[in-house]
Amino acid sequence: MTETVGSLLDSAAAALIQAGFDEPRRIARRALGAVLEISLAEMLSRPEKVIEDLQVRRVRLTLDRVFAREPLSRILGRREFWSLEFALSADTLDPRPETETIVEAVLRRFPDRHLPLRFLDLGTGTGCILLALLSEFPNAVGFGVDLSAGAATTARRNARLLGFGDRAHFLVGDWGAAISGKLDAIVANPPYIATTLLGELPPEVALHDPRLALDGGKDGLQAYHSLAMDLGRLLGSKAIFFGEIGSCQAPAVAAIIRARGLVIEGYEQDLAGAPRCVMAKADAVAAQKSVGMRCLPV
Numbered sequence: 188m189t190e191t192v193g194s195l196l197d198s199a200a201a202a203l204i205q206a207g208f209d210e211p212r213r214i215a216r217r218a219l220g221a222v223l224e225i226s227l228a229e230m231l232s233r234p235e236k237v238i239e240d241l242q243v244r245r246v247r248l249t250l251d252r253v254f255a256r257e258p259l260s261r262i263l264g265r266r267e268f269w270s271l272e273f274a275l276s277a278d279t280l281d282p283r284p285e286t287e288t289i290v291e292a293v294l295r296r297f298p299d300r301h302l303p304l305r306f307l308d309l310g311t312g313t314g315c316i317l318l319a320l321l322s323e324f325p326n327a328v329g330f331g332v333d334l335s336a337g338a339a340t341t342a343r344r345n346a347r348l349l350g351f352g353d354r355a356h357f358l359v360g361d362w363g364a365a366i367s368g369k370l371d372a373i374v375a376n377p378p379y380i381a382t383t384l385l386g387e388l389p390p391e392v393a394l395h396d397p398r399l400a401l402d403g404g405k406d407g408l409q410a411y412h413s414l415a416m417d418l419g420r421l422l423g424s425k426a427i428f429f430g431e432i433g434s435c436q437a438p439a440v441a442a443i444i445r446a447r448g449l450v451i452e453g454y455e456q457d458l459a460g461a462p463r464c465v466m467a468k469a470d471a472v473a474a475q476k477s478v479g480m481r482c483l484p485v
């Protein structure tokens with residue numbers, strides 16, 4: 188039987204509906220678009236376009252992996268974040284749309300895009316937060332740290348592919364331990380899921396995102412306990428920390444941060460109104476003098 192863009196799209200969407208997927212048509216369009224290398228506009232305007240057998244087989248193989256609950260981004264090896272394309276690897280989290288809240292929060296707090304800011308991204312993964320920021324601040328430089336050497340390698344590669352290789356530097360390290368000097372903004376999306384809840388994650392997450400990127404320890408807050416230790420030392424007098432948090436974690440994370448002598452600046456909310464980004468500043472009295480940036484290369 189001759190398959191066309193339209194017939195493949197319809198049969199893929201029908202099978203996804205039957206398998207209980209949310210947004211089946213969107214998934215089917217993304218899968219077809221990526222495998223056939225055609226735009227959504229072309230897909231919709233030329234449904235009669237005939238697809239050769241080899242391509243049909245490739246679409247079906249891709250959909251088989253989707254039915255097995257492998258995220259399309261993992262199959263394709265890439266994910267769009269802040270309208271930039273990021274390569275994924277087995278060592279990196281698949282960036283989530285809600286993490287763009289951190290980028291938006293930084294843009295709101297630093298309205299002058301020409302400032303020569305220095306960013307630090309703790310737990311950088313693909314480097315998505317840092318590189319999104321560098322795309323918005325052409326004179327800024329940034330440092331990304333990850334405990335996973337594989338993640339740091341992927342982030343470095345993304346920086347190069349996106350054209351930020353000269354302004355982004357990636358290190359393997361334990362949160363801020365290998366960094367000294369003062370930053371203008373520190374961003375972090377640390378793992379914040381309690382270990383006991385990991386078993387409840389959907390297979391798309393549990394089987395494909397690295398545990399190091401998810402596991403927040405007994406109470407989900409272990410990463411915050413650790414990384415908060417370095418914030419006072421690394422934040423300049425006007426600098427701000429921006430950290431992603433789970434939707435019910437605001438009071439607990441604020442207490443951890445305050446216990447380190449920082450002041451909570453506020454929260455950014457997600458579309459459901461839950462606080463998902465905590466912002467904190469160094470206590471003006473306790474702020475230390477700037478000593479310039481020094482990073483330990485690996």
Ligand SMILES: C[S@@+](CC[C@H](N)C(=O)[O-])C[C@H]1O[C@@H](n2cnc3c(N)ncnc32)[C@H](O)[C@@H]1O
Nearest residue numbers: 280282310311312333334361362376377378400
């Ligand atoms: C939730 S993922 C976030 C990745 C990326 N920033 C993003 O938003 O997509 C958390 C990241 O923290 C890293 N990580 C975990 N423990 C760490 C530690 N002790 N020091 C530095 N990075 C760590 C993980 O490897 C992972 O890349």
